Amino acid sequence: MGLLQEIKQTKPFASREQEAVLAILKTADDLRRRIAGPVESRGLSLEQYNILRILRGAGTAGLPTLEVAARMIERTPAITRLMDKLEQKGFVDRERCLTDRRQVFCRITPAALALLTEMDSAVIGLDSQTIQLPEVELEQLLKTLQNIRESLT
Amino acid sequence: MGLLQEIKQTKPFASREQEAVLAILKTADDLRRRIAGPVESRGLSLEQYNILRILRGAGTAGLPTLEVAARMIERTPAITRLMDKLEQKGFVDRERCLTDRRQVFCRITPAALALLTEMDSAVIGLDSQTIQLPEVELEQLLKTLQNIRESLT
DNA sequence: TGAAGATGATTGACATGTCAAGCAGTTTGC
DNA sequence: GCAAACTGCTTGACATGTCAATCATCTTCA
Numbered sequence: 519m520g521l522l523q524e525i526k527q528t529k530p531f532a533s534r535e536q537e538a539v540l541a542i543l544k545t546a547d548d549l550r551r552r553i554a555g556p557v558e559s560r561g562l563s564l565e566q567y568n569i570l571r572i573l574r575g576a577g578t579a580g581l582p583t584l585e586v587a588a589r590m591i592e593r594t595p596a597i598t599r600l601m602d603k604l605e606q607k608g609f610v611d612r613e614r615c616l617t618d619r620r621q622v623f624c625r626i627t628p629a630a631l632a633l634l635t636e637m638d639s640a641v642i643g644l645d646s647q648t649i650q651l652p653e654v655e656l657e658q659l660l661k662t663l664q665n666i667r668e669s670l671t
Numbered sequence: 672m673g674l675l676q677e678i679k680q681t682k683p684f685a686s687r688e689q690e691a692v693l694a695i696l697k698t699a700d701d702l703r704r705r706i707a708g709p710v711e712s713r714g715l716s717l718e719q720y721n722i723l724r725i726l727r728g729a730g731t732a733g734l735p736t737l738e739v740a741a742r743m744i745e746r747t748p749a750i751t752r753l754m755d756k757l758e759q760k761g762f763v764d765r766e767r768c769l770t771d772r773r774q775v776f777c778r779i780t781p782a783a784l785a786l787l788t789e790m791d792s793a794v795i796g797l798d799s800q801t802i803q804l805p806e807v808e809l810e811q812l813l814k815t816l817q818n819i820r821e822s823l824t
Numbered sequence: 825t826g827a828a829g830a831t832g833a834t835t836g837a838c839a840t841g842t843c844a845a846g847c848a849g850t851t852t853g854c
Numbered sequence: 855g856c857a858a859a860c861t862g863c864t865t866g867a868c869a870t871g872t873c874a875a876t877c878a879t880c881t882t883c884a
Contacts, residue, residue: 532795534813542699549696598835599869620831622833649691655815663695665803751863752865
């Protein structure tokens with residue numbers, strides 16, 4: 519069953535390229551829903567989880583708010599508000615930078631670190647369950663998607 | 672520049688599969704932003720545009736509200752409210768079905784049809800500008816994404 | 825030095841996405 | 855028939871995403 523039947527389109531796609539665009543959008547959406555499960559069952563949204571993973575990678579130094587935004591898909595204002603919530607939940611500490619008082623450094627708390635550790639294996643397992651492709655096909659996919667993103671710049 | 676640098680991840684991906692998941696999510700997001708331009712410049716959101724395209728495909732008979740939802744990525748409640756707005760703008764007519772009074776048939780209006788026609792070439796052109804891949808690679812991409820979606824069921 | 829501009833972050837207003845609950849109308853099975 | 859279950863759609867409440875505007879703080883450079 520191709521995407522054509524899958525989204526029950528009556529008319530054929532205008533072009534193979536258009537079909538590809540829609541296929542990428544739909545696949546991403548399906549993936550998002552699938553991946554969200556184990557994260558949301560622990561009271562985090564997928565976006566909050568992503569922030570925490572980035573902050574974990576940053577270590578004890580933490581990161582400025584906008585640096586976190588730069589590593590994510592989200593726009594700036596969304597980060598501020600997500601960070602507010604994570605702070606409320608006790609998963610993030612924020613502190614104004616002393617040398618540049620415009621910046622606010624965000625750091626993951628021990629509680630959040632513990633939670634992430636607990637979730638790691640479930641999430642990693644889910645990724646490999648979800649993407650079951652021969653090595654060659656997987657590499658090709660990564661290459662093609664990168665091509666597309668580059669041509670978007 | 673790979674996705675690794677692109678999203679400035681400090682640590683490597685846990686697996687190639689995880690990298691693929693993130694690549695699909697990010698590519699979809701980049702695409703969405705790119706494609707939105709010509710649609711939003713005419714006062715429609717991407718979602719409203721999708722609904723109108725589906726209704727155009729359905730012809731003068733129209734479609735029940737939930738049938739439109741089924742052809743889209745959106746969940747049911749979102750459709751009701753998007754349809755409210757399209758009706759307000761005069762782009763959609765709604766009428767309760769006589770034989771099954773639970774259903775509400777939605778039809779595209781002539782005004783919306785004209786608007787869509789005006790937008791068609793711009794959108795189609797954008798798709799082919801955006802996806803610039805050799806034929807073989809394009810076909811492979813479609814096949815791989817379909818594989819992934821099927822394994823999500 | 826001090827005014828103009830850049831940068832980091834936040835807020836307001838609004839669009840969309842989602843679940844849970846609810847209502848109206850249909851169907852089913854006794 | 856008629857109560858129970860199902861279906862189609864809508865609403866409420868809330869999370870997220872986005873733009874534009876704003877505030878505070880640097881930086882630059884005449």
